[in-house]
Amino acid sequence: MHSMNIPIASPSRELQLINNFHERFNSLLNDGIYIGGSSVTDFENNMKKFLGSKYIITLNSGTDALLMSLVALGIKKGDEVLVPSFTFFASVECILHLGAIPVFVDINTETFCMDVSDLLSKITKNSKAIMPVHLFGNNSDINQILEIAKNNNLLVVEDVAQAFGSQDEVGEYLGTKSNIGAFSFFPSKTLGGIGDGGMVATDNKESFDLIVKLKNHGQSKNYEHVMVGHNSRLDSLNAFVLDEKLKIFNQIKEGREKFFKFYIENFSNISWLDLPIKDSENTLLNYFTVTLSPDIRNKLSNYLNDNGISNSIYYKKPIHLQEALLKFINQPQKLPKTEIASKTVLSLPYYSLPTDQELDYLLSKFEAFKP
Numbered sequence: 001m002h003s004m005n006i007p008i009a010s011p012s013r014e015l016q017l018i019n020n021f022h023e024r025f026n027s028l029l030n031d032g033i034y035i036g037g038s039s040v041t042d043f044e045n046n047m048k049k050f051l052g053s054k055y056i057i058t059l060n061s062g063t064d065a066l067l068m069s070l071v072a073l074g075i076k077k078g079d080e081v082l083v084p085s086f087t088f089f090a091s092v093e094c095i096l097h098l099g100a101i102p103v104f105v106d107i108n109t110e111t112f113c114m115d116v117s118d119l120l121s122k123i124t125k126n127s128k129a130i131m132p133v134h135l136f137g138n139n140s141d142i143n144q145i146l147e148i149a150k151n152n153n154l155l156v157v158e159d160v161a162q163a164f165g166s167q168d169e170v171g172e173y174l175g176t177k178s179n180i181g182a183f184s185f186f187p188s189k190t191l192g193g194i195g196d197g198g199m200v201a202t203d204n205k206e207s208f209d210l211i212v213k214l215k216n217h218g219q220s221k222n223y224e225h226v227m228v229g230h231n232s233r234l235d236s237l238n239a240f241v242l243d244e245k246l247k248i249f250n251q252i253k254e255g256r257e258k259f260f261k262f263y264i265e266n267f268s269n270i271s272w273l274d275l276p277i278k279d280s281e282n283t284l285l286n287y288f289t290v291t292l293s294p295d296i297r298n299k300l301s302n303y304l305n306d307n308g309i310s311n312s313i314y315y316k317k318p319i320h321l322q323e324a325l326l327k328f329i330n331q332p333q334k335l336p337k338t339e340i341a342s343k344t345v346l347s348l349p350y351y352s353l354p355t356d357q358e359l360d361y362l363l364s365k366f367e368a369f370k371p
Contacts, residue, residue, distance in 0.1 A: 006349050007310050008312055011192040015241075034235055034236050040236055055204070058199045061197065063090040063093070064198055068215065072210050076099065076100065080126045082114075083133070085320040089319060091159050101328075102328070106336065107135075107335075112345070113133065116145065120148060123154070127154055130156050133159040137166045137190065138276075138283060143169070158174060160181050161186075164191045169282065180204070182200055190252070190253075193242050214232070217230070251352075254352075255354075256285070260285065262363075273290050276290065287350055293344065297313075297346050303365075304365070313342075314347050320338075
């Protein structure tokens with residue numbers, strides 16, 4: 001079989017499912033309205049219907065969605081926010097930007113999300129909020145966490161950057177259960193744009209009103225600035241693409257499901273590799289992340305790269321061990337499951353509409369690999 005290049009994600013393929021996409025995109029391009037406009041409001045309205053949230057505010061990144069969610073909840077200097085260390089840096093970065101203190105919670109090894117028992121042991125009188133991260137598309141035990149938050153008078157902001165379209169055990173969308181949900185539309189996400197993008201979902205009008213001002217330089221109306229804000233608007237071209245993808249989201253899900261079934265059918269009997277746990281009905285995986293011994297992980301990653309098969313380690317170094325955190329952490333952190341995961345996880349190609357040729361090539365290379 002000839003050599004192929006297989007990406008880890010392929011967001012452009014989903015554009016094939018959109019009717020007359022290029023003509024309509026070019027028409028929008030020629031209109032010259034690139035900030036705001038009907039594309040943004042249409043997307044926000046359709047997203048409200050999709051998620052069932054009262055308020056949707058689009059933003060220019062998932063990072064800004066997290067930051068503004070924390071601001072809207074009143075998180076300030078000295079407040080403790082409980083958060084996993086096994087996540088992308090932005091989750092913790094936003095806490096630190098506000099002068100708040102990240103309190104790191106270990107993970108459970110099935111979902112790579114926050115371990116509820118460790119969470120309970122880390123709550124103190126200074127705890128103000130919990131930030132569960134629905135990593136790889138997995139449900140971070142949101143209903144249990146909401147119960148813990150209620151019993152301890154804590155706020156909850158869900159990091160849903162990797163879990164758009166995933167639901168909890170009763171079929172409600174992640175990101176809609178808590179005080180506020182922060183989403184990312186980075187191109188590789190389950191709902192990915194053509195650049196950076198994000199949004200928040202909330203049922204709280206005060207949070208909505210505040211973030212609407214914050215995202216647009218603190219303006220209450222044109223050139224009337226009532227607070228110091230940010231420049232965090234989603235552009236209209238990106239909103240158009242996201243809105244069109246939202247309309248065909250079931251097809252996008254089905255396209256990813258083809259890849260999932262391929263892995264389950266062909267990789268389940270590989271003794272040196274553990275597949276991700278997935279409730280196929282409610283969980284929409286963003287990444288297909290396997291676990292294997294550190295030695296085999298590194299050998300396999302190099303072998304796949306040599307054969308044109310993209311793969312990635314999410315995340316090679318946990319946040320509590322990052323150099324940027326040294327001045328914020330007073331004592332060594334004990335997060336054994338997090339540190340093991342960083343040495344044993346590997347994310348494989350996973351996207352909508354893989355071709356049969358790609359799947360055949362992937363299988364042939366795995367069959368030829370000698371651990």
